[in-house]
Amino acid sequence: MRAQPSEQADFIESALPSGTAVTLVDASPIDGFVLVRLTDGTEGYILSQYLIDQPIARDLIKTLKTELEQSILNQASQRSELKKTEQLAAEYLERAELLSEQNNRLSTEFERISSLSQGALKNEEALVTLQIQLETTTKQLAQIQSDNQEKDTELMQRWFLIGASTILFGILLGFWMARKLYQGRFKGGWS
Numbered sequence: 520m521r522a523q524p525s526e527q528a529d530f531i532e533s534a535l536p537s538g539t540a541v542t543l544v545d546a547s548p549i550d551g552f553v554l555v556r557l558t559d560g561t562e563g564y565i566l567s568q569y570l571i572d573q574p575i576a577r578d579l580i581k582t583l584k585t586e587l588e589q590s591i592l593n594q595a596s597q598r599s600e601l602k603k604t605e606q607l608a609a610e611y612l613e614r615a616e617l618l619s620e621q622n623n624r625l626s627t628e629f630e631r632i633s634s635l636s637q638g639a640l641k642n643e644e645a646l647v648t649l650q651i652q653l654e655t656t657t658k659q660l661a662q663i664q665s666d667n668q669e670k671d672t673e674l675m676q677r678w679f680l681i682g683a684s685t686i687l688f689g690i691l692l693g694f695w696m697a698r699k700l701y702q703g704r705f706k707g708g709w710s
Contacts, residue, residue, distance in 0.1 A: 520563035524552035531563040538575040541565070 520532040535541075544562060545554035552564040574582070 520555070520557075520561075520565055521552070522563060524549040524554075524564045528564070531561060532557075535565075538578050541570070543570075 520530065520535060521528040522531055523529075539557070541555040541557060543553060544556050547553070548567050549564075551566050551568065553567045553570065554562060555565050555570075556562045
């Protein structure tokens with residue numbers, strides 16, 4: 520790096536390391552030299568043939584090496600994540616199988632309970648029907664018993680009247696026969 524755009528000018532920096540970053544201050548070449556500024560603010564002239572806008576091979580290799588190392592780390596991380604994912608998938612598949620078996624058992628149990636509940640509903644309907652029939656039959660039985668009791672009472676009253684009539688008739692017949700007998704023996708008895 521020189522103080523003036525000439526090969527006879529004094530050096531500001533005698534040798535810049537390859538790949539040193541500079542800022543182009545004036546891009547118009549003067550005798551092949553361009554004005555540049557270093558990162559520390561120092562300005563000077565450098566032959567434009569030494570300037571390139573691409574990074575140097577050493578920096579490229581360094582960048583590529585860093586990227587490769589990062590890629591290897593990423594791949595290792597991805598493999599680790601893949602193994603974890605595979606393990607989780609295997610666990611989920613196992614759980615899914617267990618849940619499927621449990622679902623099958625529950626479905627079978629549900630069908631059995633549904634069948635039993637349908638039977639229970641039918642039995643409950645039959646029970647309600649039988650209870651209604653029992654109530655109706657009980658009312659009919661009570662009515663029949665009441666009717667029978669009334670008939671028994673009427674029958675007893677008839678027999679009582681028949682018996683009383685028979686006794687009264689027997690007494691009257693007895694008096695009348697006695698009177699006839701007595702009159703026949705004693706003519707002039709009770710009259």
